[in-house]
Amino acid sequence: xxxxxxxxxxxxxxxxxxxxxxxxGTNSVASQLVELTQAPKKGVVIDLSALKxxxxxxxxxxxxxxxxxxxxxxxxxxxxxxASTVMMSIKATGVDQLVPVFEDFDDAEKAVAA
Numbered sequence: 523x524x525x526x527x528x529x530x531x532x533x534x535x536x537x538x539x540x541x542x543x544x545x546x547g548t549n550s551v552a553s554q555l556v557e558l559t560q561a562p563k564k565g566v567v568i569d570l571s572a573l574k575x576x577x578x579x580x581x582x583x584x585x586x587x588x589x590x591x592x593x594x595x596x597x598x599x600x601x602x603x604x605a606s607t608v609m610m611s612i613k614a615t616g617v618d619q620l621v622p623v624f625e626d627f628d629d630a631e632k633a634v635a636a
Contacts, residue, residue, distance in 0.1 A: 524551045524573075526558070533564040534634060536627075540572035543580025552583035559587040559598065565634025566591050566598040569627060573602075576611040588621045597634040601627050 524541030537558050543551060559566050568584065570576070584600070591598040599622045602609045612618050624630040 526551050526554050528558050530561075530563065534567065534631060535559075535561055535563040535565070536567045536569060536631075538569040538572065540574075542575040542577075543573060543583070544575055544577040552579065555583050555587050556590065559590050562594070564596050565631070566596060567601060567627065567630045567634060568598065569601040569630075570608050571601050571603050571606075573606075573608050576608045578615075581611065581615050581617055584617060585620060599624060599630045599633050601625070601630045 524539060524543055526537065526539050528535055528537045530536075535558065537555065539551060539555070555568075566587075568587070588598045600612070602612060602623050602625070604625050609623070612623060617623075622633055624633065
């Protein structure tokens with residue numbers, strides 16, 4: 523089971539995903555994530571610090587969202603706990619080479635604002 527929420531602050535959209543992004547919880551969250559990243563915001567921060575598990579279907583949703591944001595001239599970054607299994611999945615799949623990853627929301631926010 524996973525949960526997604528968002529908050530807009532000026533040109534920034536903060537999206538928080540918690541729970542598990544695996545087959546059971548991903549389809550609805552993946553479609554919501556793509557929809558939320560289509561908003562005309564310059565910066566998108568996806569906070570995965572409360573995410574417990576990230577499967578390949580969730581990784582595909584993140585990569586698709588990053589491409590969508592970049593295509594309209596925006597920036598998207600992730601917030602992930604460096605010691606988590608989610609970070610291991612992100613590094614193992616090379617997502618960290620496509621989407622900048624930060625441990626701290628403030629640093630992530632500065633990166634998308636730059």
